[in-house]
Amino acid sequence: xxxxxxxxxxxxxxxxxxxxxxxxxxxxxxxxxxxxxxxxxxxxxxxxxxxxxxxxxxxxxxxxxxxxxxxxxxxxxxxxxxxxxxxxxxxxxxxxxxxxxxxxxxxxxxxxxxxxxxxxxxxxxxxxxxxxxxxxxxxxxxxxxxxxxxxxxxxxxxxxxxxxxxxxxxxxxxxxxxxxx
Numbered sequence: 056x057x058x059x060x061x062x063x064x065x066x067x068x069x070x071x072x073x074x075x076x077x078x079x080x081x082x083x084x085x086x087x088x089x090x091x092x093x094x095x096x097x098x099x100x101x102x103x104x105x106x107x108x109x110x111x112x113x114x115x116x117x118x119x120x121x122x123x124x125x126x127x128x129x130x131x132x133x134x135x136x137x138x139x140x141x142x143x144x145x146x147x148x149x150x151x152x153x154x155x156x157x158x159x160x161x162x163x164x165x166x167x168x169x170x171x172x173x174x175x176x177x178x179x180x181x182x183x184x185x186x187x188x189x190x191x192x193x194x195x196x197x198x199x200x201x202x203x204x205x206x207x208x209x210x211x212x213x214x215x216x217x218x219x220x221x222x223x224x225x226x227x228x229x230x231x232x233x234x235x236x
Contacts, residue, residue, distance in 0.1 A: 096140065098192035099200075101133035101149045104175075105187045117196040127185045130154040130162070136192035147172035149189050153180045 099119055105126045106113045118124045123132040136149040153166040166180045170189035179188035 095137040095146070096192075098136040098138055098194055100193040100196045101136040101151070101189060102191040102193055102196075103131060103187055104190050105129075105185055108184055108186070115190065117193070117198045119196070119198075119200055122201050125156075126187060128156045129165075129180070129182060129185050129187060130156065131187055138192040145173055147189065147192050149192060151180075151189070153187060155182065 101118050101120065102115065103118060103126075104113060104115050107127060114126070116124060116126065118131055118133055120133050120136055123130050125131075130153065132152045132154075134150045134152065136147075138147045139145060148169050148171050151166065151168070151170050152164065154162045155165045157163055165182065166178075168178055170178045172189045172191055175188040175190075179186055
């Protein structure tokens with residue numbers, strides 16, 4: 056063997072060792088980690104912020120999923136509102152439909168799509184007078200749920216619990232204008 060052959064064989068063995076080590080290190084670094092056990096959280100309430108560009112007022116308002124709230128000339132309806140647990144990186148998004156009530160009282164859809172709380176400028180609704188964007192998704196709201204009022208009236212009242220009656224404070228009806236007694 057020549058000197059060149061020994062160097063090549065030694066160099067080849069060293070290169071193979073480095074390559075084996077690099078491959079093992081790369082495989083360990085890119086090996087899939089255990090999947091996260093937490094999933095996205097479905098929330099019943101979406102929190103929005105809106106600005107009235109004429110007055111400069113910024114208002115925060117809660118909207119229950121599949122309910123519609125009017126903000127100025129806009130009607131905002133979230134269809135879903137997802138978030139992540141607080142132990143993970145925040146990712147809050149909501150699929151929202153926004154309609155505009157035009158001056159001739161017609162409803163025109165001006166936005167349908169996803170809004171992201173972490174990127175409010177990405178898919179905010181920009182209107183000539185009003186802007187609306189998603190702030191958060193929540194489990195609870197200070198605003199009573201619209202369905203709770205309907206559920207309370209549909210429930211029969213228990214017979215064992217007598218209700219306190221308030222005195223009648225209604226005024227008698229105005230006499231009919233056609234009756235001249």
